[in-house]
Amino acid sequence: MDKWLVGVDLGGTTTKIAFISYYGEIIHKWEIPTDRSDHGKNITINIAKSIDDKLEELGQSKNKLLGIGMGAPGPVNSHTGAIFEAVNLGWTNYPLKQLLEVETALPAVIENDANVAAIGEMWKGAGNGAKDLVCVTLGTGVGGGVIANGHVVTGISGAAGEIGHITVVTENGYSCNCGKKGCLETVASATGVVRLAGEALLNSEEPSKLRDFGEELTSKDVFDTAAAGDVIAMAVCDKLSFYLGLAIANMANVLNPEIIVIGGGVSKAGDGLLRPVDSYFKQFSFPRVAASTKLAIATMGNDAGVLGAAWLAKNEFGE
Ligand SMILES: [Zn+2]
Numbered sequence: 001m002d003k004w005l006v007g008v009d010l011g012g013t014t015t016k017i018a019f020i021s022y023y024g025e026i027i028h029k030w031e032i033p034t035d036r037s038d039h040g041k042n043i044t045i046n047i048a049k050s051i052d053d054k055l056e057e058l059g060q061s062k063n064k065l066l067g068i069g070m071g072a073p074g075p076v077n078s079h080t081g082a083i084f085e086a087v088n089l090g091w092t093n094y095p096l097k098q099l100l101e102v103e104t105a106l107p108a109v110i111e112n113d114a115n116v117a118a119i120g121e122m123w124k125g126a127g128n129g130a131k132d133l134v135c136v137t138l139g140t141g142v143g144g145g146v147i148a149n150g151h152v153v154t155g156i157s158g159a160a161g162e163i164g165h166i167t168v169v170t171e172n173g174y175s176c177n178c179g180k181k182g183c184l185e186t187v188a189s190a191t192g193v194v195r196l197a198g199e200a201l202l203n204s205e206e207p208s209k210l211r212d213f214g215e216e217l218t219s220k221d222v223f224d225t226a227a228a229g230d231v232i233a234m235a236v237c238d239k240l241s242f243y244l245g246l247a248i249a250n251m252a253n254v255l256n257p258e259i260i261v262i263g264g265g266v267s268k269a270g271d272g273l274l275r276p277v278d279s280y281f282k283q284f285s286f287p288r289v290a291a292s293t294k295l296a297i298a299t300m301g302n303d304a305g306v307l308g309a310a311w312l313a314k315n316e317f318g319e
Contacts, residue, residue: 001066005313006106008047008070009113009305010034012088015043017050018306019058022066022314024124028058029306039090048103067107067317069309071116072096075158081110084158109316113305115152115161117298118145120308121261125300130258135298136163136248138266141177142185142192146255163251164189168243184247188240190265193219197236208232223269237269238276245280252293253286263298270297 001022009016018029074086081097118135131150137143144163146153164185173182225233
């Protein structure tokens with residue numbers, strides 16, 4: 001099959017687009033800004049135009065394209081390809097698949113972006129072909145995607161796999177964007193880690209290099225400072241690892257996936273994150289789960305979204 005797949009990773013500020021071979025090689029990838037004006041009504045138009053421009057630039061015709069897969073930032077109705085809600089884009093019950101197909105004249109398939117990233121890792125990344133896989137993305141928020149028997153688990157209203165909203169702090173938790181309190185996202189996202197650090201500094205008189213960063217402190221600074229032996233920074237990393245290990249252990253006790261892939265900006269801490277999380281994970285998981293479910297850091301980085309989206313198109317429109 002020498003046709004190309006189109007993978008689109010729709011984000012709140014930029015949209016990543018890629019032409020990808022049937023076998024998962026990225027042939028060409030680029031980004032366009034996401035135009036959120038007028039409730040995002042130009043988004044599908046801009047994507048279609050950008051695809052046409054790129055085809056022309058590469059001297060290819062639309063016949064070269066098999067179909068489009070897209071990851072979108074919100075819960076998706078898997079029957080209609082509509083977005084139930086994407087707060088960032090001002091969409092409610094938005095017929096994304098239908099509009100994308102009209103604008104591009106190509107068949108399209110839409111899935112939630114965290115699920116799509118999980119598929120990308122399954123196909124070409126740390127998942128290495130595993131058919132039972134969970135992906136946790138520690139970024140601005142905490143996203144989750146669950147693949148069971150090679151299928152994305154979507155749930156009755158597209159909200160399955162919301163690992164970021166597992167409650168880990170049951171009393172006096174921070175308020176979460178979702179309206180609840182004490183969600184994993186409030187302590188394990190990039191801002192959550194910084195918040196834990198701020199709290200630790202406030203509750204301690206001990207000297208810590210973390211104080212030098214002031215308002216500029218990032219989650220990366222917390223991990224770097226911990227790696228250098230700073231006691232407070234180490235305590236913050238331990239706390240984060242406890243919450244994350246607890247949440248994914250309880251999830252793994254239900255699913256017993258082959259692998260749990262941890263991605264997103266916070267995961268760049270690599271082994272400094274993986275080791276303590278794995279230790280809590282083993283403490284809180286059912287022995288048979290602890291012995292068979294592995295943890296790994298994501299390897300696809302920013303490409304997981306476009307690759308996963310392309311896999312969906314291949315799965316839906318391929319032979
Ligand atoms: Zn929440």
